[in-house]
Amino acid sequence: MTSLPARPSAVKLGLVIDLDICVGCHACAVNCKEWNAGGHSAPMTDWNAYSGTESHEGEDAGAWGVGFNRVHTFEVGQGTESRTVHFPRSCLHCEEPECVRVCPTGASYKREEDGIVLVNADICIGCKLCSWACPYGAREYDHSDGVMKKCTLCVDRIYNENLEEIDRIPACVATCPAGARHFGDLGDPNSGVSVMVKERQGYDLMPEMGYGPTNKYLPPRARRDQGAENGAPVSLAALAAQAQSEAVPNGNGVGGALLRWVDSVLSR
Amino acid sequence: MAIIHELLNANQIDLDYLVRYTNAPWLVIQDEGAGDHGLFARDDEGRPLSWNKSADALAPAAATDITPAIVGSFTLADGRKAVPAFQLLAERYMGEEYSPDAVAGRCGIGADVIRRLAAEIAHVAFQETVELDVEWTDWAGRKHDKMIGRPVAMHAMRGISAHSNGFHTCRALHVLQILIGSIDVPGGFRYKPPFPKPAPPPLKPAGKPGQVKPETPMPGPPLGFTTGPEDLLVAEDGSAARIDKAFSWEAPMSAHGLMHLVISNAHKGDPYPIDTLFMYMANMGWNSSMNVPGTIAMLTDKDEATGEYKIPRIIYSDAYFSETIPYADLILPDTTYLERWDCISLLDRPICDANGVADSIRQPVVAPDRDVRPFQDVLIELGTRLGLPAFTTEDGDAKFPGGYPDYIVNHERAPGIGPLAGFRGEDGKSEGKGAVNPEQLDRYIENQCFWRHEFEPTERFFKHSNQAYLEKATAMGLIGAPNQIVLQLYVEAMQKFRLAAEGHGAVQPPDAHRERVKTYFDPLPIWYTPFEEARVDETAFPMHALTQRPMAMYHSWGAQNAWLRQIHGYNRLYISRTRAEKLGIADDDWVRVTSNHGSVKVQCRLMEGVNEDTVWTWNAIGKRRGAWNLAPDAPEATKGFLLNHVISELLPEKGAGHRYANADPVTGQAAWFDLRVRIEKAVEDQPGETSEPQFAPLSPVATVPRGAAVLRFGAKGGQ
Secondary structure, three states: OOOOOOOOOOOOEEEEEEOOOOOOOOHHHHHHHHHHOOOOOOOOOEEOOOOOOOOOOOOOOOOEEOOOOEEEEEEEOOHHHOEEEEEEEOOOOOOOOHHHHOOOOOOEEEOOOOOOEEEOOOOOOOOOHHHHHOOOOOOEEEOOOOEEEOOOOOHHHHOOOOOOHHHOOOHHHHHOOOOOEEEEEOOOOOOHHHHHHHHOOOEOOOHHHOOOOOOEEEOOOOOOOOHHHHOOOOOOHHHHHHHHHHOOOOOOOOOHHHHHHOOOOOOO | OHHHHHHHHOOOOOHHHHHHHEOOOOEEEEOOOOOOOOOEOEOOOOOEEEEEOOOOEEEEOOOOOOOEOOOOOEEOOOOOEEEEHHHHHHHHHOOHHHOHHHHHHHHOOOHHHHHHHHHHHHHHHHHOOEEEOOOEEEOOOOEEOOEEEOOOOOOOOHHHHOOOOHHHHHHHHHHHHHHOOOEOOOOOEOOOOOOOOOOOOOOOOOOOHHHOOOOOOOOOOOOOOOOOHHHOOEOOOOOEOOOOOOOOOOOOOOOOOOHHHHHHHHHHOOOOOOOEEEEEOOOOOOOOOOOHHHHHHHHHOEOOOOOOEOOOEEEEEEOOOOOOHHHOOEEEEOOOOOOOOEEEOOOOOOOOEOOEEEEEEEOOOOOOOOOOOOHHHHHHHHHHHOOOHHHEOOOOOEOOOOHHHHHHHHOOOEOOEOOOOOOEOOOOOEOOOOOOOOOHHHHHHHOOOEEEEEOOHHHOOOHHHEHHHHHHHHHOOOOOOOOOOOEOOOOHHHHHHHHHHOOOOOOOOOHHHHHHHHHHOOOOOOOOOOHHHHHOOOOOOOEEEEEEOOHHHOOOOOOOOOOHHHHOOOOOEEEEHHHHHHOOOOOOOEEEEEOOOOEEEEEEEEEOOOOOOEEEEEOOOOOOOOHHHOOOOOHHHHOOOOOHHHOOOEOOOEOOOEOOEOEOOOOOOEOHHHOEEEEEEEEOOOOOOOOEOOOOOOOOOOOOOOOOOOEOOOOOOOO
């Protein structure tokens, strides 16, 4: 079985995903595939790409394929109190990754320098123990290659000096049109992502498993559907009564409610 | 409109905004029965008038040194009476029929909620005002030291205009925004360039009977903005001149045309038979048409007497083997957008934001590997071969021998104004307007394929009345002159059509259409029950059904991407959990959706976040078997479906057998969202269950192999 680094890394690179503003558009999932199909983990094989059941590789009928980032949409609550949550899911680069510990060959490993969890495809034997061990479903088996693949946190982007500095962030973060994904060092309590987690009560997925995920999720903000919260009255009845009482009769023939505007002095 | 009722009654409106920026103080002639009743009172020079309270006299409404009345009855020079437009508006919406209690039942929102929303809107607009310390100068040259914003933003998209009462609903929303002074202010509704445009825009549709001649180009654009009966494209007897009946009495302000009626009208030969139907991109044999089964039948129907097709020839251009392709006699295979030049121009739907004007291009990034041609190149060559003056030199040679990129750079619709606004002029430094720059596309490519000009802070708000903005917009060619653009609360053009329906004027509607025009051409917003809902038995069809496209399915471009179809490979009918429980329907059950027009069998998914009286689904995910080069058992075909099958392009017959379009009576906008249905459980899910109807599978294209089953982009040694 594979060991973790002797000392936990000080730098803990990871993602902060804001469930309050994710709109479930799948741009992160598509751009992840776009980058990684040409990157470290290529290919990201698709089966039955344009068909139903022509290919019998894999386990499902219909089109499917390797994807490191998947978006699940579900509802919480009932009726008018319900809300839709779009939940992007990818490797959380855990502090105590069981997927690494169970690896019989050392193919799965956690980097000492930045905490990223990677797979060395050259020595992966495709035993799938890691996917059984991961409670988050983050591991993706490529049947055609016979090896396990996973989110690399775009390790081939974030240190890539051939890219402009602004582009040295994971593909999913770079493309998110809502700004719902953030990348940074969660080991540094003063980093932007750490501050964000503190301010928004960011949380771990399934902390009870004890794997210490690095990625954090920011919860949806509380629903605001009562104007009273910002000082608005529940109706305009009082203002309407006041407006009506200010409407004084005069001689130009305009009746009733419109009188309130007769004496308005308005300049163009 | 009930919110407007609440705001007016509590005097929570922005009166200063109304007199400065809108036609609220313009006087409207009150002379019931006269040919100009309800039109604006004007002086000898045709300028609208207001009543100036400081002089107790009439004055041009545009004058800046007046104190305009917004209520009151005033005497015109000819002795007749007139009232400010605002008074007509206030009289209507302050009436009890617009109160929250009166409308709550039919709009499904509780009166207390409507009242609360109105109170919140008023509170935010007037108590939480945003003030920017930015000096600006208005259209009349007056300086203001602040920009005052009413931070109320509203989100509405195409759903509203997809109803047969959509035009008036959109207007009502804008009237609400105007009344609280939140148009183009900090925190409010903001214009994206090239808007604002003059209201109405000075562009009329060409195509009157005398203007359409064989071998002769039309004298103007086919689409535009009608402002009275004289602008309609109708024959002497008032019948429609165009194949889609746009700009006829059936849809007088149809600025977008009525594409959804072309096949149906051509099949009937109403208003005239055609010999060739030429279509591009819109998948009219499938998800872009209402009544798909009927449409397919029309495309293949023959005249019994002659044996000839009712629509004899069909030419169609598409980049993919879409459902419409097999109906075409001539197919013009298009490129994908990765293989051609495109320009996302200020003349169409550019990439602007409220703080800047911008446009962009696409450049080919891969060479086509098959016998295809960019459709824009094809159109330009057709124009050249036909000898159209816009595409030929005086000697008859091609004006744009380099095809579309040549056209993008060198076409000028007016001197200095072309498809792209950036990097114009001989030095490439002109913005908006400027001489042709032969290196324009290179400059775009160097700038990541876009151009953007950011407005100065002083130009960013009140664009309709902001001198610096109006002058810049004029210099850039976005508008013709730096005049104030007055927001039209009261739309005079509507009243002109109504007056015609009442018998005034030379251009008269046929009697059959008179009442309809009179009813729906109200110069102030109204609400009425959508047509289909009003015609069908509500107990037989108790629910609304909506269908809208996911973004990947817009038009028919590239929607069958191998990755995207893993994300949405089939669609479900979404139904509220509580309603489903009442109907005995469980998640994954197959249900029958029946309208007055047809029926489909589809698989459903229970959902909390949908109104109990409404079901909805994605459009365009459902494919016909064999189309798009997908396997016949692709889930798009077996499980996916279209609601289009149960939506009719025409309303049920009424009166003398005439069937109006299933569309808004003002704009002709297709009423996709008026659909009424009933839902019944069909069968529980089981292996092999498919959606219905299933049409005959399309035959694969012999020359094009099926896509590879396994894709391994990026694998060592290639796929």
